[in-house]
Amino acid sequence: xxxxxxxxxxxxxxxxxxxxxxxxxxxxxxxxxxxxxxxxxxxxxxxxxxxxxxxxxxxxxxxxxxxxxxxxxxxxxxxxxxxxxxxxxxxxxxxxxxxxxxxxxxxxxxxxxxxxxxxxxxxxxxxxxxxxxxxx
Amino acid sequence: xxxxxxxxxxxxxxxxxxxxxxxxxxxxxxxxxxxxxxxxxxxxxxxxxxxxxxxxxxxxxxxxxxxxxxxxxxxxxxxxxxxxxxxxxxxxxxxxxxxxxxxxxxxxxxxxxxxxxxxxxxxxxxxxxxxxxxxxxxxxxxxxxxxxxxxxxxxxxxxxxxxxxxxxxxxxxxxxxxxxxxxxxxxxxxxxxx
Numbered sequence: 070x071x072x073x074x075x076x077x078x079x080x081x082x083x084x085x086x087x088x089x090x091x092x093x094x095x096x097x098x099x100x101x102x103x104x105x106x107x108x109x110x111x112x113x114x115x116x117x118x119x120x121x122x123x124x125x126x127x128x129x130x131x132x133x134x135x136x137x138x139x140x141x142x143x144x145x146x147x148x149x150x151x152x153x154x155x156x157x158x159x160x161x162x163x164x165x166x167x168x169x170x171x172x173x174x175x176x177x178x179x180x181x182x183x184x185x186x187x188x189x190x191x192x193x194x195x196x197x198x199x200x201x202x203x204x205x
Numbered sequence: 206x207x208x209x210x211x212x213x214x215x216x217x218x219x220x221x222x223x224x225x226x227x228x229x230x231x232x233x234x235x236x237x238x239x240x241x242x243x244x245x246x247x248x249x250x251x252x253x254x255x256x257x258x259x260x261x262x263x264x265x266x267x268x269x270x271x272x273x274x275x276x277x278x279x280x281x282x283x284x285x286x287x288x289x290x291x292x293x294x295x296x297x298x299x300x301x302x303x304x305x306x307x308x309x310x311x312x313x314x315x316x317x318x319x320x321x322x323x324x325x326x327x328x329x330x331x332x333x334x335x336x337x338x339x340x341x342x343x344x345x346x347x348x349x350x351x352x353x354x355x356x357x358x359x360x361x362x363x364x365x366x367x368x369x370x371x372x373x374x375x376x377x378x379x380x381x382x383x384x385x386x387x388x389x390x391x392x393x394x395x396x397x398x399x
Contacts (some may be wrong), residue, residue: 115311125293179385180388
């Protein structure tokens with residue numbers, strides 16, 4: 070009986086001293102660290118990947134690719150900012166990488182949409198599952 | 206902690222906007238609506254870049270994506286006929302595709318949370334002088350409109366540490382311009398110029 074009471078007392082003391090789950094959630098909402106940016110960009114990346122896999126319209130597939138690229142950009146900037154707050158050297162490398170990703174995305178969009186217009190002129194369709202000439 | 210106080214509130218608002226707009230980008234039936242939702246999510250991400258003190262990248266994001274790429278998308282959407290896709294926007298393998306994408310997303314999320322539980326990415330302690338800068342209260346009597354050094358530092362980094370990739374990127378853009386002009390002309394124009 071005494072041991073049980075002692076256990077209960079220690080349990081209650083630990084409950085009182087430790088923050089509850091709710092309090093920890095509220096704390097997590099109030100203080101945003103870099104891992105929340107990683108979670109956001111992971112979710113957006115998988116959404117873009119789903120768009121690439123399930124859509125028929127090639128233009129929307131392109132848009133999903135842009136979504137994935139910009140999710141990666143968010144990661145780069147979040148890590149760069151974190152490294153900057155740590156006082157790390159060359160914290161701006163992430164920004165430089167993001168600039169290059171934006172440049173490559175612009176080039177890809179221009180070329181891809183030109184290709185797509187040529188395709189539409191020949192095949193009269195831009196549905197991904199009707200363009201099956203190279204399908205095995 | 207990267208963001209506290211009002212910045213955290215703005216982070217959650219922008220996160221919600223970016224997530225919902227991304228969901229509708231993938232799932233909207235009309236491709237024009239997809240393009241407009243893509244604009245929304247990219248603008249929300251630009252604002253997140255601002256919260257992360259990346260002012261130049263935020264500006265470049267708005268200018269290039271929203272001002273350039275999305276206009277290109279909308280023009281091409283006007284040039285091609287997408288009526289049959291509006292009735293049936295998903296292809297035959299949509300269930301399998303959604304399953305694979307969900308699996309990959311869960312794998313990335315699991316890796317992030319696992320490394321976070323282990324104290325992985327973010328366990329180094331900030332240096333003392335850096336913490337002093339971060340924790341300094343803003344001076345209420347300071348003059349408004351202090352210019353951030355972000356763009357200057359980014360330019361110096363771009364032209365000292367990343368010169369070669371910068372030049373390669375310019376050649377890439379030139380190739381993209383020539384290639385898209387070559388691809389987009391129609392048969393009559395080809396005969397004229399050949």
